[in-house]
Amino acid sequence: AQGPWNMLDALGIASGLACLAQPISRMEIGEWRPGDPLGANLTFGGSVGGRPVGYMVFLRDLEAALHKACAEAGVRMVCEPVLSLTIHESSAFATLRDSAWRSRLVVGADGGKSVVATTFDSAPREWSYDRRALVVTISHEHDHDGVATQYFMEDGPLAVLPMSGRRSSIVWTARPEISSRLAGSPEALLDTLREILAPRLGQIAIDEQPATFPLGFRMVSRFAAHRVALAGDAAHRVHPLAGQGLNLGLRDV
Numbered sequence: 001a002q003g004p005w006n007m008l009d010a011l012g013i014a015s016g017l018a019c020l021a022q023p024i025s026r027m028e029i030g031e032w033r034p035g036d037p038l039g040a041n042l043t044f045g046g047s048v049g050g051r052p053v054g055y056m057v058f059l060r061d062l063e064a065a066l067h068k069a070c071a072e073a074g075v076r077m078v079c080e081p082v083l084s085l086t087i088h089e090s091s092a093f094a095t096l097r098d099s100a101w102r103s104r105l106v107v108g109a110d111g112g113k114s115v116v117a118t119t120f121d122s123a124p125r126e127w128s129y130d131r132r133a134l135v136v137t138i139s140h141e142h143d144h145d146g147v148a149t150q151y152f153m154e155d156g157p158l159a160v161l162p163m164s165g166r167r168s169s170i171v172w173t174a175r176p177e178i179s180s181r182l183a184g185s186p187e188a189l190l191d192t193l194r195e196i197l198a199p200r201l202g203q204i205a206i207d208e209q210p211a212t213f214p215l216g217f218r219m220v221s222r223f224a225a226h227r228v229a230l231a232g233d234a235a236h237r238v239h240p241l242a243g244q245g246l247n248l249g250l251r252d253v
Contacts, residue, residue, distance in 0.1 A: 001054045004250035013069050020061045022164045023052035025146035032151040032196060056161050082110060085119045092227040107229050114234035120225045126218040131156055133240055134172040134179040136210035141202030144168055157241055171240055183210040215239060
């Protein structure tokens with residue numbers, strides 16, 4: 001979204017991502033029916049303050065830009081999982097796989113299975129949606145023109161998110177048996193996506209191995225405690241329907 005992009009711009013990161021990012025020109029939402037590419041659609045068009053409504057960036061490109069910015073700022077990075085966290089009156093003590101650290105403040109941004117969060121919040125509100133997100137990148141014949149599309153299918157919503165070049169990221173919410181079957185058979189997945197997307201995007205091909213992820217809701221009872229604060233999925237995990245997961249995490253900062 002534009003707000004988090006402004007934050008990246010203020011940190012001097014957006015300029016390096018601009019050539020890799022795909023601006024979103026508008027969003028279209030509707031019900032998919034055979035022979036009708038996008039029926040009864042709702043369109044969010046135009047720009048916000050003369051800027052796109054948002055940007056799409058591959059995770060690997062965003063991570064590379066953030067790592068580069070940290071290195072230039074002299075931030076020391078230790079890539080080890082947190083095994084335990086002990087909170088004292090004047091400090092917090094974290095045990096990692098190969099090292100240990102003491103700090104005045106620990107910010108837990110270690111994902112939906114956060115060790116930091118479970119240290120001081122043993123009863124978060126959470127439930128499963130009994131759905132999995134099938135995620136895959138495709139290339140296609142026709143330009144997407146920066147349009148992000150949300151198809152409401154019989155089994156669940158399918159998002160087509162424009163990426164740089166003639167590529168799009170697919171995020172399809174489906175029952176576990178459907179998403180697992182399609183992820184395990186690229187040929188079946190491609191045939192299914194062709195039926196849905198060919199009217200708009202023409203011929204398509206799968207660029208990367210599809211993957212699936214369980215979907216659920218999780219919200220901690222408190223975002224901060226003595227010497228500890230939470231951010232991102234460690235604090236809240238939401239359905240990807242509105243595409244707000246990363247945006248919410250960045251806004252936590």
